[in-house]
Amino acid sequence: MMYNFQSEKYKTMMMCDYDGIPLLLPNLYLHSLYKNKQAYKLTWIDGSGKRRIKEAELNKVTLSNQTITKCFYELRKFLLWLEAYSENTSSISLTTHHNLPEEVLNYYINDVLIFERNTSKKMVEQAVSGLTYYYNYLAFNGFTNIKDIHVKNDNKTVARENTKRRNVIKYLSPRMRAEVYANAKSLRVECILRAGGECGLRTQENMGLLLNDFKVGGQTYSGMKSFFKELDIETKFGKSEGQQKQEFKYWLQGKYTKGRKGGVGGISRWIYIPRDVMLRFKLYYEIERPESSGDSLFLTDPQSRIIHGIREYQATRDFKETRNLVIDKQQQELLPDYLHILEDKHTYHILRHSFGTDKFHEAVEEDGLELENVTHLSRPYLLVAELLGHESEGKDAPKTTRKYIRSVKAKLDQEKSYLRCSNG
Numbered sequence: 166m167m168y169n170f171q172s173e174k175y176k177t178m179m180m181c182d183y184d185g186i187p188l189l190l191p192n193l194y195l196h197s198l199y200k201n202k203q204a205y206k207l208t209w210i211d212g213s214g215k216r217r218i219k220e221a222e223l224n225k226v227t228l229s230n231q232t233i234t235k236c237f238y239e240l241r242k243f244l245l246w247l248e249a250y251s252e253n254t255s256s257i258s259l260t261t262h263h264n265l266p267e268e269v270l271n272y273y274i275n276d277v278l279i280f281e282r283n284t285s286k287k288m289v290e291q292a293v294s295g296l297t298y299y300y301n302y303l304a305f306n307g308f309t310n311i312k313d314i315h316v317k318n319d320n321k322t323v324a325r326e327n328t329k330r331r332n333v334i335k336y337l338s339p340r341m342r343a344e345v346y347a348n349a350k351s352l353r354v355e356c357i358l359r360a361g362g363e364c365g366l367r368t369q370e371n372m373g374l375l376l377n378d379f380k381v382g383g384q385t386y387s388g389m390k391s392f393f394k395e396l397d398i399e400t401k402f403g404k405s406e407g408q409q410k411q412e413f414k415y416w417l418q419g420k421y422t423k424g425r426k427g428g429v430g431g432i433s434r435w436i437y438i439p440r441d442v443m444l445r446f447k448l449y450y451e452i453e454r455p456e457s458s459g460d461s462l463f464l465t466d467p468q469s470r471i472i473h474g475i476r477e478y479q480a481t482r483d484f485k486e487t488r489n490l491v492i493d494k495q496q497q498e499l500l501p502d503y504l505h506i507l508e509d510k511h512t513y514h515i516l517r518h519s520f521g522t523d524k525f526h527e528a529v530e531e532d533g534l535e536l537e538n539v540t541h542l543s544r545p546y547l548l549v550a551e552l553l554g555h556e557s558e559g560k561d562a563p564k565t566t567r568k569y570i571r572s573v574k575a576k577l578d579q580e581k582s583y584l585r586c587s588n589g
Contacts, residue, residue, distance in 0.1 A: 205301040239295025286324040361516030369477030373421025484513035
């Protein structure tokens with residue numbers, strides 16, 4: 166597993182492997198980028214001084230701090246993917262990534278980002294730019310040859326269509342979420358999907374669910390095994406439903422969450438795991454989780470060549486596979502009419518957003534507010550910001566509030582549709 170950190174000595178972001186060994190070439194590049202604020206841009210020339218596709222030269226260009234930060238995240242995202250991808254092939258590894266053939270780089274851009282991850286046109290262009298700057302740096306310093314990294318013409322339309330996915334309804338009702346869970350191919354997949362839809366976890370935050378108790382800042386926090394023991398004790402003493410614990414508080418460490426802009430790591434926060442979800446976690450641990458000394462609750466599939474904790478993209482893959490099964494049932498008219506349509510442009514994030522929408526609506530109802538009167542200073546917004554690990558201050562706060570107001574309206578429309586169908 167690869168990690169990144171802020172070097173106080175060199176004033177730059179840096180990367181290291183699982184054993185804490187620095188990744189030499191990425192760190193040389195990042196140090197140069199943060200120190201000089203410059204990268205290399207490729208231009209094609211010929212002997213007459215006209216630009217032609219014959220000979221190339223690399224010229225320095227100045228980058229803004231914002232662009233430099235984007236370059237770091239794009240390189241990190243690519244290397245994380247490569248680390249996982251290399252597990253299934255002996256010809257490619259993280260240590261030889263500087264000499265990757267163009268075919269692999271363009272496979273990442275065109276197949277992984279555009280088709281597998283449904284990345285928008287703007288973000289794909291950002292990925293192309295970030296990787297190009299990195300490999301231009303390596304080429305300029307003699308570590309590799311010049312790489313032509315680009316979006317294939319046939320895929321540009323697909324990337325534009327991916328951009329439009331933001332226009333789909335960003336809410337799945339509890340009934341539709343239950344249908345998604347029911348179509349999971351395994352307990353692990355079901356649990357990961359429930360973590361998004363019932364606890365509000367981002368895809369990478371599933372990596373932060375740990376089995377054993379842990380310490381942060383001198384304070385000890387409960388791991389999953391402690392919660393499983395609580396459930397066993399309740400069963401042993403035959404506690405009635407009214408006496409049973411209905412929610413479990415788990416401390417999600419910031420190192421597993423989405424980083425703040427220009428910073429390292431995200432916001433540590435409490436997540437609240439419902440009893441029925443914790444029971445599914447426990448069942449997965451007891452009957453499906455492979456034998457492993459690893460501390461992560463969720464591990465790779467038992468048939469995997471190497472058993473280890475899931476990667477940050479696993480929830481994305483699991484959701485996509487499950488979503489396609491549900492869509493097939495929709496097309497065969499095997500699902501109830503009252504269920505809202507699941508679309509192929511929905512991603513794992515729709516589960517997390519739906520969780521936030523439900524909590525937002527509950528808080529608005531409790532406070533007797535009108536949706537239009539909710540601001541980023543209102544309790545419902547501050548509550549959801551805390552539950553989801555959002556920044557609750559700054560210029561982006563009002564935008565996030567408006568997103569939930571629109572989603573609550575979609576939720577109410579779906580509930581009206583359900584009542585019409587059930588009464589009909």
